[in-house]
Amino acid sequence: MSTKKKALGRGLSALLSDNSSDDKLEVDIPVAIPTAVTVADVAVAAIPTSGITEIPIEEIEVNPFQPRTHFDQEALLELAESITVHGIIQPITVRRLADHQYQLISGERRFQASKLAGLKAIPAYIRSADDQQMLEMALIENIQRENLNAIEIALSYQRLISECNLKQEELGERVGKNRTTVTNYLRLLKLPPDIQIAVRDNKLSMGQARAIISVENPEEQLYIFKKTIDEELSVRKVEELVREVSEKSASKVSEDAPASASSPVSREISQLQSKLSSHFGTRVVVKSDGKKGEIKIPFLSVEDLNRLLDILRVRTE
Template sequence: MAKATKKQALGRGLSALLKETSSDITSANDKNADKVVGNIIEIELDTIEVNPYQPRSYFNEEALRELASSIKELGVIQPITVRKLDGNKFQLVSGERRFRASKLIGNKTIPAYIRIANDQEMLEMALVENIQRKDLDPIEVALSYQRLIDEIDLTQEEMSQRVGKKRSTITNYLRLLKLDPIIQTGMRDGFLSMGHGRALINIEDTEDQLSIYEKIIQQKLSVRQTEQLVKALKEGGSTKPKANSKDVEVPKYVSKGIKTFSEYFGHKIDVKISGNDKGKIIIPFHSEEDFNRLKKLLQ
């Protein structure tokens, strides 16, 4: 218990020191910088601005509320990382979900690891940190790699060392950016996997890419079936995928009619055919708000 009290007192002392000397600390060589930079300090949320270099463009609202509930019960277990700006201002390097969730429940402060970094270092830290995340979609990862190349001027070999990934892995991600934007959007929305995307890259003609993309969505093709379709197209043969014993061909009336469903609900609607004119219509949703919107359409 004594240790916990001491830790809290230390935190208050550092926070007070930060307020007193904030405008004077602009580099790691400044007076008292060693007591602030590199330490975890409780800072006010209102003094933090979001990271303009954040590669993520979408934050799942339901997951954010779940995190907020956890923070309300247990507090912020892992501090965010910020860089110090002029005066008593800071900018997020990593931890935007924790930052947003803390604001969501009305918290005034958050534990933060203080760093000093220039814009280039800031961008590199943010991109590398985000690439390590497991919940990024393949296109977000690819865009992060591309920004490291364009804005930090890293070669693929240098990037491989920085992010701890094989160069071939980085190359495979970057190739996804050559796909038609519609297909890239489909990957971001989870309608097809990176494996599907890698198969489609081998098709140069955009119309052929989109044609097979539609087949993947409508017929729920596996990566293996997609590869077979691409191979058949390149060899000038049939573009009809080989069906597995469990696969059932989608009737024409369904493949035509499903477009009407998709337009009505504002989503790509999936169908699962079980045979004998039987099947299921699957309506996806991406947040609580989206679910409520779909519910109103059905009422």
């Protein structure tokens, strides 16, 4: 098995290398997931069916599930001017759908800029890939983009785990990260939506977000987040604020705790609440009389509710 994983790494590396590109690779991610494929199949899929081929632009279609629907028009025009002068430095990558019909795997910006530049044909690598192989290759390529923010990386990690059936250890091997790094990114998805948006928009750094994650209560998380933004706190200052809030919270819990809290049942309930709160990224309340009880999971918005439903794997459609 270890040998196969190494083969996969080489295949993906060969597919995704971008040593000579003058623009970022774009990612085209389909959502349909057919039956599982083997590691060997993916490695084989990374081998081009031919060398660089000139393909008429009119025969190429963009992937309808391209995750980035907005492209900076000014940047596209600049790239189009560069292509007019220098041509395409790095070919795009496509897969063949039928005779004279191709679909982009990577190179959306180069493709769009080439059309703006008036090119009739564009150099391309043709790859063999079914939908699941294309999904995995596109997601990994997406992660390797230099300008991805932490939330985009976390979402890509989550998709690789859920849609490609990868464990965190396997994911770490595929993307060249250790398990701790992968876990830290995934934990960002447990933060309240307002904080995730701030990370996505680069208003909050990964270090600041990681400090806030250590607080379980979402109301306290939002308090720390707003104070961080308003006062432009550094990572170290955020960590100090987190410690202060945590100490005050622990002191209040100790003062308000009933005398029966020391009983074995209360300790078990307390531990369960802590685990559930950590799992759902929000404060979960568990009540029980020893025989029956209830679990309350609050949500802050429709987006937060959808996040909880995703964790519970509940579909509303």
